[in-house]
Amino acid sequence: MKIKQQLLELCTQCADKRVLGYKNEIELIKESIENNDKVSNEEDDSGNSKLLDDLEKNMNYLNDANKMREQLKLMRPNLVSDSVVLGSLVKTDSITFFIALSMGKVIVEGSEYYIISLASPLGQLLRNRKKDDEFQFNEKRYIIQEVL
Known part of the structure; x- marks a missing residue:
């Protein structure tokens, strides 16, 4: 399961x-x-309003990223399941998937892997x-050859 450990490490990074x-x-x-507050003498707070919206969005993104990181910490690369779950390495007749987070294609030791989230449309399939x-x-058919 060395490859699963390497893929998990990439996901963690x-x-x-x-x-x-x-x-x-x-x-x-x-x-x-803070800088806007110091120099703003105007009653127009539209600049700060936009910044506050951006701050809230980024706080939500940070929260999601932290949850994702915590979820990765719970994954055990040595765990093998008969069915596809979080942390599975899924070899099909044409592509190999690692179920972790949405990252896309990576190459490890000369082999191609697609790291996808279980919540993605493909992960749900x-x-x-x-x-x-x-x-x-x-519109492409796949056959699962192995679930590790």
């Missing part, structure tokens, strides 16, 4: 990067709000499927 990015953005917005199950996505 991505989640950490997202969290850091949102934290930095929040700090910049807070600084902008894969949920609880087993070896030899077939499914169709974007």
Whole structure:
């Protein structure tokens, strides 16, 4: 299960990067709000209103990213299930998926993997499927050859 560990590590790095990015953005917005408050003599608060909206959005994104990071911490790469669950490596006749978070295509040790979220449309199609199950996505048919 070395490959699952490597994919999980990539996901964790991505989640950490997202969290850091949102934290930095929040700090910049807070600084902008403070600077606007110091220099604003006008009654027009539309600038701060936009900044407050951006702050709220980024706080929500940060909250989601933290939840994603916590979910990744709960994943056990050694866990093997007969059906597709969070943390599964799903080998089909043409593509290999890792069920974790929405990250897209990555290449690890020369092999291509698609890291997808269980909540994504494709993740929902894969949920609880087993070896030899077939499914169709974007007019392409896939056969699950292995669930690790």
